Amino acid sequence: MIRTRLVTSAFWLYLxxxxxxxxxxxxxxxxxSLNKTASLTFPFHGFSVRWYRAALNSPAVSDSIVNSLxxxxxxxxxxxxxxxxxxxxxxxxxxxxxxTIRVMLLAPAALPGLFIGIALLTFFVAxxxxxxxxxxxxxxxxxxxxxxxxxASTRLARFDPLLGEAAQDLGAGPWLTxxxxxxxxxxxxxxxxALVVFSLSWDEVLITFFTIGxxxxxxxxxYASVRHSVTPMVNAISTLLLAGxxxxxxxxxxVVVAVSR
Amino acid sequence: xxxxxxxxVPAALLLYKSFKPSLGFGITGHGFxxxxxxxAVETPTYRKVAYNALGVGALAAIICTAMSYPVAFFxxxxxxxxxxxxLLLIVASLFSSYLVRLYAWRTILGDHGxxxxxxxxxxxxxxxxxxxxxxxxxxxxxxxxxxxxxxxxIITSAVQNVPIEMLESSRDLGASSFKxxxxxxxxxxxxxxxxxxxxxFILATGDYITPQLLxxxxxxxxxxxxxxxxxxxxxxxxGAALCFLLLLVFALTYVGLTxxxxxxxx
Numbered sequence: 079m080i081r082t083r084l085v086t087s088a089f090w091l092y093l094x095x096x097x098x099x100x101x102x103x104x105x106x107x108x109x110x111s112l113n114k115t116a117s118l119t120f121p122f123h124g125f126s127v128r129w130y131r132a133a134l135n136s137p138a139v140s141d142s143i144v145n146s147l148x149x150x151x152x153x154x155x156x157x158x159x160x161x162x163x164x165x166x167x168x169x170x171x172x173x174x175x176x177x178t179i180r181v182m183l184l185a186p187a188a189l190p191g192l193f194i195g196i197a198l199l200t201f202f203v204a205x206x207x208x209x210x211x212x213x214x215x216x217x218x219x220x221x222x223x224x225x226x227x228x229x230a231s232t233r234l235a236r237f238d239p240l241l242g243e244a245a246q247d248l249g250a251g252p253w254l255t256x257x258x259x260x261x262x263x264x265x266x267x268x269x270x271x272a273l274v275v276f277s278l279s280w281d282e283v284l285i286t287f288f289t290i291g292x293x294x295x296x297x298x299x300x301y302a303s304v305r306h307s308v309t310p311m312v313n314a315i316s317t318l319l320l321a322g323x324x325x326x327x328x329x330x331x332x333v334v335v336a337v338s339r
Numbered sequence: 340x341x342x343x344x345x346x347x348v349p350a351a352l353l354l355y356k357s358f359k360p361s362l363g364f365g366i367t368g369h370g371f372x373x374x375x376x377x378x379a380v381e382t383p384t385y386r387k388v389a390y391n392a393l394g395v396g397a398l399a400a401i402i403c404t405a406m407s408y409p410v411a412f413f414x415x416x417x418x419x420x421x422x423x424x425x426l427l428l429i430v431a432s433l434f435s436s437y438l439v440r441l442y443a444w445r446t447i448l449g450d451h452g453x454x455x456x457x458x459x460x461x462x463x464x465x466x467x468x469x470x471x472x473x474x475x476x477x478x479x480x481x482x483x484x485x486x487x488x489x490x491x492x493i494i495t496s497a498v499q500n501v502p503i504e505m506l507e508s509s510r511d512l513g514a515s516s517f518k519x520x521x522x523x524x525x526x527x528x529x530x531x532x533x534x535x536x537x538x539x540f541i542l543a544t545g546d547y548i549t550p551q552l553l554x555x556x557x558x559x560x561x562x563x564x565x566x567x568x569x570x571x572x573x574x575x576x577x578g579a580a581l582c583f584l585l586l587l588v589f590a591l592t593y594v595g596l597t598x599x600x601x602x603x604x605x
Contacts, residue, residue, distance in 0.1 A: 089413040093425065096410055100432040100488060103443030106453065110446060188538065190545020192562050193350075193582055196569050200579070201349030281436045283548055288569065297438050304442050304552060316439040323435055 104320060111313035129314035139299060139315055146296040149211055149286075150279040153218040158272045160219075161226035166260075168227065169234040187224035191284030194221055199288040209291035217285040222275040229274055233267030273330040277323050353579045375580035385581065388559040393588065395475055395560075396544030399482035400536045406487060407494040407535060408520070415498045416506075426495070433488035441552045444481050448472040448553075477553040478560075482543045490535040497531025498524070526603065533596045541589045561585060 112125045133139050168180055186194060198217050202209060241263070245255040283297045290298065296319055303312050378385075414425050447453045448471040455471070471477060501524060509519040525532065543549075547562035554560060561581065568578025 086417060089409065089417060092409055093413060096406065096487070096491075097425075097428055097432075099484065100429070103440045103447060103484065104432075104435050106446055107439055107443045188541060190541060190562070190585075192545045192547055192565060193586065196565070196578065196582060197349035197353040199569060200353050200575070204352060281438070283438055284546070287548075288566075297436070300438050300442065301548065301552075304438075304445075312442060316436065316442060319436045320439055324431065327431055 107313050107316050107320070110310060111317040113310055113313075129310045130318075133311050133314040133318065136311075138294065139296075142294040142296045142299045143318070145211060145293055146280055149214055149218060149295060150276050152215050153222060153279045154272050154276050156215075156219055157222050157226050157275050158268065161223055161230060161271065161275075162264075162268055164223070165227050165230040165234050169231050183227050184224045186220050187228070191221065191282075195285045195288030198285070202289070209289060211290070211293060213289045213291070214286050214295070217289045218279045218282060221282070221285055222278050225278060226271045226275050229271035230264070230267050233270075234264055270330055273326050277326045280322055280326075281319070354583060375574070375576040376584070378577060378580075384559075385561070385564065388564055389561040389581075389585070391475070392544050392550075392560040392562060395479055395482070396540050399479055399486065399543045400539035402479075402483050403486045403490040403539045404494065404532055404535045406483070407490040408498075408524075410491050411495040411498040412524070414495055415501075416503050426492075429488050429491050433492075437485055438548070440484055441481055441549055444477060444484070444553060445472065448477050448480070473554065475554070478549055481549050481553050482539070482546075485549075486539040486543060490539055493535040493538065494528065494531050497528040497534075501527045529600045529603070533593075533600060537589070537593050537596065540592065544589075545585065 111129055112127070113129075164183060168183075194217060198213070198220075199209075201207075202213050207213065242255050242260055245259045246252070250258065281297060282295075283301055286295055286298060287301070294302075296315070300312060300315055300319065303315070410425075410429075414422055418425060445452070449455070452472070505523055505527070506519055509523045510516070514522065545562050547560065547566045550560035550563050554563075565578045565581050565585070568574050568581070
């Protein structure tokens with residue numbers, strides 16, 4: 079009995095260490111974003127919001143936030159439509175070449191962003207396509223679609239196809255069946271998948287770096303300022319980025335809880 | 340299908356480009372040549388950075404996979420009420436910006452960072468441990484930090500399908516915990532373990548941001564070299580060739596591991 083307890087405590091301890099390890103960096107960023115002085119070292123000289131004020135007053139930062147939101151918004155919209163169709167197609171029984179298409183759809187998730195980035199860059203340059211936010215969105219579509227399909231199709235696989243058939247037997251057309259039966263049942267899963275896509279796009283650096291023109295996204299602003307200078311403003315901007323991601327999860331969670339009740 | 344084509348066409352173009360001669364300064368000539376592949380394989384510098392990146396990537400993948408097993412076991416078999424919370428915390432860390440975390444490790448590991456200042460004020464250290472930052476160590480720590488949530492989720496869902504009775508009967512028959520893990524749990528979840536390993540290995544080795552922000556000056560990383568060929572007017576065919584060779588290594592690793600797994604199971 080004592081031994082079991084000991085083992086359980088050891089597991090708890092281990093879990094605690096892992097979670098601390100995962101969160102430690104984030105805690106330091108938030109802490110230093112509130113630092114009064116410009117130093118990035120201990121001891122701490124008191125709290126202030128001056129770095130937030132500096133960050134939000136900088137046009138480069140606010141422009142990049144708008145760009146990031148635009149990219150993530152359009153990516154989510156397109157991926158949601160394409161991904162839903164793909165997920166429904168894949169989970170439909172008797173779908174031909176299903177496994178091949180599945181591998182093709184999911185492959186970009188297992189490719190380094192570097193590869194997707196330079197392949198797209200080469201392509202856009204060869205086609206004389208001006209790099210812009212649209213080229214970034216193309217990259218984000220390719221890289222987020224697999225995640226959407228993966229998340230959505232796990233849920234769809236549990237959806238009983240008989241329900242759809244029953245609706246059709248009762249005289250509903252395919253569109254009506256989708257709108258009144260299938261869609262309401264898979265909506266939470268789709269919403270969850272869309273949020274995953276949003277946060278992936280919101281955070282993306284590797285592909286964006288290669289496919290963007292003269293504009294900037296929030297992660298790129300952070301990347302540039304981390305490389306060139308060390309100012310506590312980076313902490314404030316990072317915290318803003320973080321806040322965006324965390325907000326997404328909480329929205330996701332509360333929606334899932336609300337729907338499942 | 341269209342979205343898949345969006346990637347396939349550029350990939351084919353890149354492959355085509357890798358066989359073109361380079362005229363320097365980002366200009367690509369005409370004709371067909373294996374020169375880029377030859378110089379990619381034969382230049383010692385590229386070999387060195389490739390081994391370095393593959394080594395750190397593989398090590399990160401092994402550490403992540405190994406660290407995930409106890410968590411997955413605990414979450415699946417020991418936790419009831421805490422299960423959702425534990426998973427939520429792990430997912431939450433997954434969603435928190437990757438760049439922000441890299442930046443944070445700089446503040447933590449630096450000469451005036453939290454670890455060094457903390458240890459110095461405790462009197463453990465006289466001089467800061469400079470090897471912590473801008474080295475393979477800092478890159479490795481960051482990789483583990485970034486990819487651990489992914490591997491925990493992959494391994495957790497793999498372990499979920501293992502009935503606990505199988506582990507219990509192994510223990511009842513006298514096997515030690517470690518032997519049970521090695522002979523029962525690991526073979527039953529080998530697909531998940533391979534998935535977690537390969538995922539981390541590919542994404543860590545192909546990452547060029549982490550080495551650039553946290554890596555040292557001595558050991559370069561192959562991804563940065565590839566990226567330089569495209570960003571700083573470089574030798575694009577060479578960059579493309581290096582990229583495809585890297586993909587080949589990834590594919591071979593995956594196929595090799597799956598073969599071994601199948602052979603073991605059969």
